[in-house]
Amino acid sequence: MTGVTVAYFDGLGKAEVIRVLLTYLNVEFKDVRFEEIPDEIRAKCSFGQVPYYEDSEVGSLVETNAIVRYIAAKYNIAGKDLVEKAKIDSIYESTDDVHVLHYQANKKGDEAEKERVRTVAIPKFFAAWEKLLSQSSTKFFFGDSITLADIAVFRVIGHVALFGYKVSTTPYPKLDALVNHIGSLPQIAKYISARKASTF
Amino acid sequence: MTGVTVAYFDGLGKAEVIRVLLTYLNVEFKDVRFEEIPDEIRAKCSFGQVPYYEDSEVGSLVETNAIVRYIAAKYNIAGKDLVEKAKIDSIYESTDDVHVLHYQANKKGDEAEKERVRTVAIPKFFAAWEKLLSQSSTKFFFGDSITLADIAVFRVIGHVALFGYKVSTTPYPKLDALVNHIGSLPQIAKYISARKASTF
Known part of the structure; x- marks a missing residue:
């Protein structure tokens, strides 16, 4: 325990x-x-x-x-030094931005705003993550193993998809590969498939 | 430089x-x-x-x-070890909560909501910070010198006061002392007094 x-x-x-x-x-x-x-x-x-x-x-x-x-x-997945920690934290904060975007749009309930978040605001973050991933020599944001940045991006994409913001990762090949990689880890796959439906 | x-x-x-x-x-x-x-x-x-x-x-x-x-x-003002870092980060995040509270209320523009934020929501954070300060043996949140927690609390109290949420720290003696202490540091006092008015 x-x-x-x-x-x-x-x-x-x-x-x-x-x-x-x-x-x-x-x-x-x-x-x-x-x-x-x-x-x-x-x-x-x-x-x-x-x-x-x-x-x-x-x-x-x-x-x-x-x-x-x-x-x-x-x-030990927050970054190996001060600079990497800051960069990972920055990506983590961007996933919080996406979380807040979907939450605020749903709270407001304005359909045009929801559409804008789905088709413009969230895809901008996807494109930004793809660009950052493209600057890495591995399939992860930093180094050769999973950090908080990878997990957080995986988490928020799956999260907003459940609440009206299913945005395809297919146009973003490195992001798509990352999400599929993390989603197929045994402990994650098991957890997600057993997760009960939630209204929030 | x-x-x-x-x-x-x-x-x-x-x-x-x-x-x-x-x-x-x-x-x-x-x-x-x-x-x-x-x-x-x-x-x-x-x-x-x-x-x-x-x-x-x-x-x-x-x-x-x-x-x-x-x-x-x-x-080196983020905390001396993993646990202190986490506690300081938690207080920092609470100051971000207060920032978001005042920002959202002003954006919405509902007077009853603004009043609730001013008289209920923000004072709850003041009381919480006072309680945390009371658990410290010094005038700071942690240890015998200023950390991010102290600076962030000072900053947000001064910030929201400028935008419609002037809440007195007088009923919270340790918080009041902390805010006065930081506000009277020469570099801070000089900066604040020279700061030009801003609409946001």
């Missing part, structure tokens, strides 16, 4: 990036889900928000992106 | 946290501002967005939060 807990509402939402990352890393975790934040969890959330993360080293940790970076750093 | 450039629109917006951080660190930087993103800058922005940051070590870097963390790590 690793003593790892991820607590969030019973859906994908902000927690899924954490769950996918831990799954990729083969870190067992207690996947706590609820309809309303239980008092005993809320008491440990500094800012009253979930996801909530816990392990024996860090204790309690909140804020999605801080949790993700902590896990990535702990398991 | 450090060869540091920060490029953004001619206002505070997303770049100000970077400028304030560099100012605190006494890092000289070229403060490039424009009405529209110039082509030569856009060409270096992977995701078509600014702020854009550059130094001789990292080269080009985009994504506000990645830039901030890179600078903080480079100048």
Whole structure:
């Protein structure tokens, strides 16, 4: 047991990036889900928000992106030095941009805006990731193994596809290969296929 | 010369946290501002967005939060180990939450929502920061010197105050002391007093 807990509402939402990352890393975790934040969890959330993360080293940790970076750093996929860490963080943040784009457009519910996000805004990020991948000599963003950048891009593409923004990666060959590679890793494939439908 | 450039629109917006951080660190930087993103800058922005940051070590870097963390790590105020880094990152992210709260409320323009942000949502973060500061034996969030957490909290409180969300820190004594301490550092006081008015 690793003593790892991820607590969030019973859906994908902000927690899924954490769950996918831990799954990729083969870190067992207690996947706590609820309809309303239980008092005993809320008491440990500094800012009253979930996801909530816990392990024996860090204790309690909140804020999605801080949790993700902590896990990535702990398991050595956050970058090998200061510069690579910054570049990976930059790509991670771009996946958060895409997450926010799809979330805001769905919240607003304006069809023209949703169409713009689907056909213009998201494809721009796909093209940018393809360009960055093309600058790498491997199939990954950095070096010869998977980093947080790869996992995060894989995660967000799959995520927005579930909520109205299915954008094909076929026109972006390196991105397409990366997404297929990560999606076919046994632990990821198993997790995704067993994942129950969620409304958020 | 450090060869540091920060490029953004001619206002505070997303770049100000970077400028304030560099100012605190006494890092000289070229403060490039424009009405529209110039082509030569856009060409270096992977995701078509600014702020854009550059130094001789990292080269080009985009994504506000990645830039901030890179600078903080480079100048050793991001945390002394993995756990402290995560806790500081979590507080940093909470300041981004507050930034987004004020930005979204102003964008929406709904007066009741703005009032809720001013009187309920932002004070909740102030109370949370006060609680975290109370758990520290010093006047800072972590250890006996300023980290990114302190600077980021100072920055966002001053920022939202300029755009309709002036919330008093007086009911939060440790937070109040921290904000006053950072605000009275010579380089910060000079920067803030010379800062020209901005509409965003």
